[in-house]
Amino acid sequence: MEIKDFLEETTQATGASGYETQVASIFRRYIEGVSDEVWTDPLGNVIAVRRGPRENSPKIMLAGHMDEIGLVITRIEDGGFLRFTKIGGIDERTLLAQEVRVHGRSTLTGVIGAKPPHIQEPDERRKSVPMDKLFIDVGLEEEKVRELVSVGDIATIKRKVISLNCDTLAGKAMDDRAGVAVVLATFRELVRLKSQVTVYGVATVQEEVGTRGAQTSTYGIDPDIGIGIDVTFADRDDLVEERAKLGKGPVIAIGPQVHPKVYQRMVETARKRGIDYQIDPSPHPFGTDTAPIQVARSGVASILVSIPLRYMHTSVETLKLRDIEAAGRLLAEFISSIDAEFVEGLSCF
Amino acid sequence: MKEILTKLTRLYGPSGHEEFVRDAIKEMVEPHCDEVIVDPLGNLIAHKKGSGPKLMLAAHMDEIGVMVTDIDKEGFLRFTKVGGVSPHQLLGQRVVFKNGTFGVFGHEKLDDIKDLKFEKMFIDIGATSREEAEEKVSLGDVAVFDRDLVEAGDRWIAKGLDDRAGCAVLIKVLQELSSSPNDIYAVFTVQEEVGTRGAKTSAYSIEPDLGLAVDVTLVGDTPKAPTNAVALGKGPTIKVKDALVLAHPQVKESLVEVAKSHGIPYQFEILDNGGTDAGPIHLTKSGVKSGGVSIPCRYVHSPTEMVSKTDMDNAVKLLKAYLTSVQV
Numbered sequence: 069m070e071i072k073d074f075l076e077e078t079t080q081a082t083g084a085s086g087y088e089t090q091v092a093s094i095f096r097r098y099i100e101g102v103s104d105e106v107w108t109d110p111l112g113n114v115i116a117v118r119r120g121p122r123e124n125s126p127k128i129m130l131a132g133h134m135d136e137i138g139l140v141i142t143r144i145e146d147g148g149f150l151r152f153t154k155i156g157g158i159d160e161r162t163l164l165a166q167e168v169r170v171h172g173r174s175t176l177t178g179v180i181g182a183k184p185p186h187i188q189e190p191d192e193r194r195k196s197v198p199m200d201k202l203f204i205d206v207g208l209e210e211e212k213v214r215e216l217v218s219v220g221d222i223a224t225i226k227r228k229v230i231s232l233n234c235d236t237l238a239g240k241a242m243d244d245r246a247g248v249a250v251v252l253a254t255f256r257e258l259v260r261l262k263s264q265v266t267v268y269g270v271a272t273v274q275e276e277v278g279t280r281g282a283q284t285s286t287y288g289i290d291p292d293i294g295i296g297i298d299v300t301f302a303d304r305d306d307l308v309e310e311r312a313k314l315g316k317g318p319v320i321a322i323g324p325q326v327h328p329k330v331y332q333r334m335v336e337t338a339r340k341r342g343i344d345y346q347i348d349p350s351p352h353p354f355g356t357d358t359a360p361i362q363v364a365r366s367g368v369a370s371i372l373v374s375i376p377l378r379y380m381h382t383s384v385e386t387l388k389l390r391d392i393e394a395a396g397r398l399l400a401e402f403i404s405s406i407d408a409e410f411v412e413g414l415s416c417f
Numbered sequence: 418m419k420e421i422l423t424k425l426t427r428l429y430g431p432s433g434h435e436e437f438v439r440d441a442i443k444e445m446v447e448p449h450c451d452e453v454i455v456d457p458l459g460n461l462i463a464h465k466k467g468s469g470p471k472l473m474l475a476a477h478m479d480e481i482g483v484m485v486t487d488i489d490k491e492g493f494l495r496f497t498k499v500g501g502v503s504p505h506q507l508l509g510q511r512v513v514f515k516n517g518t519f520g521v522f523g524h525e526k527l528d529d530i531k532d533l534k535f536e537k538m539f540i541d542i543g544a545t546s547r548e549e550a551e552e553k554v555s556l557g558d559v560a561v562f563d564r565d566l567v568e569a570g571d572r573w574i575a576k577g578l579d580d581r582a583g584c585a586v587l588i589k590v591l592q593e594l595s596s597s598p599n600d601i602y603a604v605f606t607v608q609e610e611v612g613t614r615g616a617k618t619s620a621y622s623i624e625p626d627l628g629l630a631v632d633v634t635l636v637g638d639t640p641k642a643p644t645n646a647v648a649l650g651k652g653p654t655i656k657v658k659d660a661l662v663l664a665h666p667q668v669k670e671s672l673v674e675v676a677k678s679h680g681i682p683y684q685f686e687i688l689d690n691g692g693t694d695a696g697p698i699h700l701t702k703s704g705v706k707s708g709g710v711s712i713p714c715r716y717v718h719s720p721t722e723m724v725s726k727t728d729m730d731n732a733v734k735l736l737k738a739y740l741t742s743v744q745v
Binding site for chain 1: 637643644645646655657658661663664665666669684685687689699700701702703704705706
């Protein structure tokens with residue numbers, strides 16, 4: 069149940085890109101018991117380490133990002149209404165009528181209001197409302213708003229996790245607290261496994277604005293193998309390409325950003341251990357932490373493992389817990405199978 | 418300030434050709450620094466030694482321009498842009514090349530002015546043949562706006578205030594900062610307008626503990642402007658975000674604290690489009706806590722950029738106070 073608790077707690081917490089400290093402290097609390105050491109780097113990445121048997125044991129880095137898409141206040145209007153812009157790729161069409169938290173001098177609850185349908189022009193009814201026409205209403209007098217909120221303050225979507233059934237959860241910021249949950253699940257699995265390597269579990273910052281935390285944390289760690297853990301599009305019949313299915317296991321990517329030998333070992337491990345997995349052939353560069361991981365320093369053998377997710381970048385992102393647990397088992401078994409010889413072989417093409 | 422700004426904005430210095438600006442700045446800051454060096458890409462790094470943490474400030478020397486891509490047999494030049502130049506900003510402008518050759522813009526017959534694109538435009542340098550043109554200009558040569566600085570009340574109007582205004586502020590800070598416990602690197606960077614390139618390499622070699630970009634920022638104080646709370650004359654801005662960086666909350670808050678305690682007016686900068694040198698600085702090596710102080714500027718990337726004198730003076734005050742008091 070702990071993974072479910074972790075996911076509920078972190079997705080209900082707030083952590084817009086650049087402001088991830090709440091999520092960071094929850095992650096620290098959960099991971100400390102299964103790590104040799106945990107620290108925070110200058111940009112705020114939280115790095116947990118499980119040391120290998122030797123000083124020079126090979127290094128494997130796992131990265132799931134803590135940050136979520138969010139909003140930032142750009143102007144306080146007459147009447148105390150707040151104008152905003154976005155941090156990261158929020159789907160602007162889904163903002164209407166959302167509940168939000170405004171992180172000012174104190175945390176205020178607000179709603180994103182809209183013009184009632186009765187008084188909309190016929191033209192307006194057929195269109196989604198652009199972000200520059202939206203505003204946050206915190207229900208206070210202008211003077212009070214100005215006292216508590218300042219331009220530059222952050223706002224995030226407020227949303228409780230709901231169980232659609234015991235294993236299926238919907239909420240905001242599953243992208244990518246699910247990936248952070250996989251890091252935690254992997255560390256917990258590693259407790260019972262033998263490992264020849266040093267494992268770094270990184271909860272990264274600022275992925276949604278350009279995979280920034282992964283860039284600096286990978287530089288600092290300088291790993292031999294880097295594994296980005298994110299979410300991927302699942303089960304939509306309106307998507308042309310074949311997509312991953314919820315509940316059918318983690319999705320292993322293959323493409324130019326994935327080292328073929330790491331991919332091969334990952335798939336072999338899944339088969340050998342009887343863990344369900346899916347494959348996502350992707351010729352395009354991924355917009356995930358795997359991108360900066362691959363090109364850090366002199367280059368890192370990298371891979372991307374994803375959790376199937378429906379309705380990405382909305383406040384009802386939906387996933388199945390069993391995919392997270394399976395990903396944790398897969399990555400732990402993969403790590404446990406790696407030794408110095410395998411790592412040396414990565415540069416023999 | 419007037420003297421510095423007049424001199425700097427008049428100089429030719431498109432991305433990749435910052436040498437005149439660099440030489441002028443070097444002369445102004447050298448007496449006030451322990452060491453001034455030029456790195457391989459041409460960044461000017463002015464170092465004021467201190468025993469404390471390493472603070473890097475960056476203001477870029479380069480400006481936008483246009484580059485010659487073809488010379489036709491009548492002596493007209495076709496061109497492309499260096500940095501964020503818009504075709505409509507060029508109409509009616511005069512530009513100047515490094516060797517002093519002037520050029521003006523013309524365009525092919527257009528059915529609708531909305532069809533104005535670089536491909537339809539040309540530079541006329543008064544030549545009557547390819548041969549005559551080639552005596553003055555070669556392929557790859559870059560021209561910049563030709564426009565002197567003027568004063569209008571509390572405002573300066575000039576080309577290249579982005580970011581010679583930032584350079585001027587940084588020069589003043591170096592000249593007036595008597596002592597600081599911190600180890601200060603003021604970097605006058607190259608090639609910001611083409612992708613914040615100089616800041617990337619200079620931050621790599623300096624490895625600062627804290628980074629600040631000193632640049633200009635957009636405003637929303639003109640008729641029917643896009644939503645932007647920043648206005649000219651209401652103080653320098655403290656960066657919350659731009660397209661390339663989310664300011665570290667500690668950096669933002671400590672700047673606010675310093676501004677408040679010294680009674681310096683300030684505003685917040687939230688820039689959706691457009692990045693600054695703080696972008697590459699904060700992603701250097703294992704990461705650098707970064708932010709920025711910007712000067713509100715109207716009509717950015719036009720030949721008539723406008724800033725407020727008091728905003729610039731207050732930016733100098735804010736940075737001086739910050740550099741002497743900040744703890745990383």
